[in-house]
Amino acid sequence: MASTGILVVLIVVTIVLTAVLLVRPSITAGTTGKILAFVALCILPALCIEAGMSTHMQRSEQTQFCVSCHSMETHGQSLYVDDPTYLAAQHFQNHRVSPDMACYACHTDYTIYGPFKDKLQGVKRIYIQYLSTPPATIHISGGYSNLQCLHCHAGARGFEENPVHHAMMDSLKTNQVSCISSGCHDTVHNASEVGHLKMWRPGQ
Amino acid sequence: MKFTGLGIQTFIRMASALIILGAIVEMVSLRWVHPLAFVLFAFVAITLLGLGILIYLASLVFAASTAGENPGRNAKAGN
Numbered sequence: 001m002a003s004t005g006i007l008v009v010l011i012v013v014t015i016v017l018t019a020v021l022l023v024r025p026s027i028t029a030g031t032t033g034k035i036l037a038f039v040a041l042c043i044l045p046a047l048c049i050e051a052g053m054s055t056h057m058q059r060s061e062q063t064q065f066c067v068s069c070h071s072m073e074t075h076g077q078s079l080y081v082d083d084p085t086y087l088a089a090q091h092f093q094n095h096r097v098s099p100d101m102a103c104y105a106c107h108t109d110y111t112i113y114g115p116f117k118d119k120l121q122g123v124k125r126i127y128i129q130y131l132s133t134p135p136a137t138i139h140i141s142g143g144y145s146n147l148q149c150l151h152c153h154a155g156a157r158g159f160e161e162n163p164v165h166h167a168m169m170d171s172l173k174t175n176q177v178s179c180i181s182s183g184c185h186d187t188v189h190n191a192s193e194v195g196h197l198k199m200w201r202p203g204q
Numbered sequence: 205m206k207f208t209g210l211g212i213q214t215f216i217r218m219a220s221a222l223i224i225l226g227a228i229v230e231m232v233s234l235r236w237v238h239p240l241a242f243v244l245f246a247f248v249a250i251t252l253l254g255l256g257i258l259i260y261l262a263s264l265v266f267a268a269s270t271a272g273e274n275p276g277r278n279a280k281a282g283n
């Protein structure tokens with residue numbers, strides 16, 4: 001990844017310039033030294049924080065990132081279930097969402113502070129994973145909103161012209177009827193059953 | 205401990221050490237894609253780098269100026 005390469009170069013430059021100041025702080029007595037100190041101890045570290053945060057935010061949107069948590073392993077495996085009724089698997093296998101960002105595409109709320117709120121939720125889950133007792137079944141706090149489905153499906157011909165969708169469009173848009181728990185698309189991950197199901201193997 | 209009693213070089217050394225440490229932690233956090241890498245960066249690296257920047261900025265305000273550290277200013281003031 002090019003941006004990570006640039007960030008690594010930035011960090012190395014910061015370390016080298018800062019090391020010069022650590023070894024010889026007396027050079028800050030001169031004008032050049034003062035400029036060097038300002039760049040090495042203020043500008044470059046601030047850039048390291050900004051670029052590092054941006055890189056980590058991008059990485060945390062990757063499917064690989066989400067399923068690297070032990071408690072998310074079965075959810076990751078559920079993306080490969082060879083059954084067209086499995087909603088998450090169908091979206092992932094047919095590239096209805098980008099496979100590299102499959103979790104993020106369906107679980108972010110697409111608001112201006114959505115990614116930030118996702119990270120706060122993520123930190124809370126890390127706390128539960130490592131410092132508390134993870135629940136046997138993972139639930140989304142506040143439930144799953146239809147708005148996350150409608151972000152892509154609203155306005156799509158196949159969705160809008162479907163008579164079932166058309167008849168309840170207002171209820172769907174106001175979240176009164178849930179897409180995934182009202183008897184229509186109820187099988188999403190079903191992670192607890194993944195071990196007993198036939199799996200799709202790409203390329204076979 | 206009084207801030208004003210410390211020389212600017214002490215502040216620079218402290219800031220440099222914290223920034224180097226923070227940069228190394230950030231480098232380590234980039235090595236793998238895992239939620240703990242994000243936590244390492246967000247809570248450890250940012251804290252160290254931020255503290256380093258703050259100590260450097262504090263040095264500009266609070267550090268004691270001595271003859272050896274700031275010859276230009278002393279020469280102008282004392283001739």
